[in-house]
Amino acid sequence: MHKCILYKKGKEKSVQCEACSWYCKIPEGRTGICGVRLNEGGNLYLLVYGKPVSVHLDNIEKKPLFHFMPGTKIFSLGTIGCNFRCAFCQNWDISQAPVIIKSEYPEAKKHIEMIKKAVDACEDWPPEKIVNYCLENKIPSIAYTYNEPAIFFEYAYDTARLAHKNGIKNVYVSNGYESKENLEKFHEYMDAINIDIKGFTEEFYANICGARLAPVLENVKRCHKLGIWVETTTLLIPGKNDSDKEITQIAEFIKSVSPDIPWHVTAFYPAYKMLDTPPTPANTLLRAYNIGKKAGLKYVYTGNIPGLEGENTSCPRCDTVLVERYGLSCEANKIKGDGKCPVCKEKIAGIW
Numbered sequence: 001m002h003k004c005i006l007y008k009k010g011k012e013k014s015v016q017c018e019a020c021s022w023y024c025k026i027p028e029g030r031t032g033i034c035g036v037r038l039n040e041g042g043n044l045y046l047l048v049y050g051k052p053v054s055v056h057l058d059n060i061e062k063k064p065l066f067h068f069m070p071g072t073k074i075f076s077l078g079t080i081g082c083n084f085r086c087a088f089c090q091n092w093d094i095s096q097a098p099v100i101i102k103s104e105y106p107e108a109k110k111h112i113e114m115i116k117k118a119v120d121a122c123e124d125w126p127p128e129k130i131v132n133y134c135l136e137n138k139i140p141s142i143a144y145t146y147n148e149p150a151i152f153f154e155y156a157y158d159t160a161r162l163a164h165k166n167g168i169k170n171v172y173v174s175n176g177y178e179s180k181e182n183l184e185k186f187h188e189y190m191d192a193i194n195i196d197i198k199g200f201t202e203e204f205y206a207n208i209c210g211a212r213l214a215p216v217l218e219n220v221k222r223c224h225k226l227g228i229w230v231e232t233t234t235l236l237i238p239g240k241n242d243s244d245k246e247i248t249q250i251a252e253f254i255k256s257v258s259p260d261i262p263w264h265v266t267a268f269y270p271a272y273k274m275l276d277t278p279p280t281p282a283n284t285l286l287r288a289y290n291i292g293k294k295a296g297l298k299y300v301y302t303g304n305i306p307g308l309e310g311e312n313t314s315c316p317r318c319d320t321v322l323v324e325r326y327g328l329s330c331e332a333n334k335i336k337g338d339g340k341c342p343v344c345k346e347k348i349a350g351i352w
């Protein structure tokens, strides 16, 4: 357990967490919605500090980030727990682990003991070990991913600061539900973020994700304003968020923040509580791609169907193909460190 820094003390040993937009008020002996921040004796503790449940070396394209150091590897880690309840979650076995444990052991003391037990079983990865691993293996960046990183703020924050000291970049892969306090503290160490815009109605967020849309949209604007490199992702689910109207609204919202923000429209495959929903047809991704382009976005990408049109980066001015991709791998990249199209010299937004 590690004492949190993002919280306020309240009356009668209660606390208010400030790591995400839920701002949970947590009585003594309980956790917040995410299940990994525990009020013990009137102080808030992070149960998963230094204990990721999942650690991998990924292609950066997997995050997905297409305009941030393409073709490089990224050290990726995630813990158990999440502040959302997405019925379609691909990583539900780790993100919803505390929820599953709570349902099996409804009594607070017992389920906290079981959550601690699950965390104890994870390998130790303190910040120093992560950064040393990256230095030894020449890995240029670290992703806080797989589950929502806002909930393990203190672990990510300590790792990110040490990473920056050693010339390593940091990436958040996020549902965009960070608190203002979280981003204000973290942003100087956060080089890039991919934010899911999971739909464009409060109903979709309430009924399918167990969350709210408004804070997410606010954070897309906030991250862009803070100078973090932002990309966005929408997983299109048949019959849930794939109408022309909703796709157009998402595209127009991103355009209103900046037409330079890449938008990944990706295919859903049946998972978790949505096993009866069919996978997204390729045509839906192509329809969304065209809507995004028509709305004025310079960079729209299809994802999760390898080989489908819409994986490459083309120059928005002269249409030269600049980065060729297949699925999650970068096959060729003509953009050099100056970030310009080599043919017409158009500046291509991103970190190259």
Ligand code: SF4
Residues within 6 Å of the ligand: 017, 018, 019, 020, 021, 022, 023, 024, 031, 032, 033, 034, 035, 036, 037, 082, 083, 150, 151
């Ligand atoms: S991170 Fe969010 S969900 Fe978790 S305790 Fe804090 S406010 Fe609640």
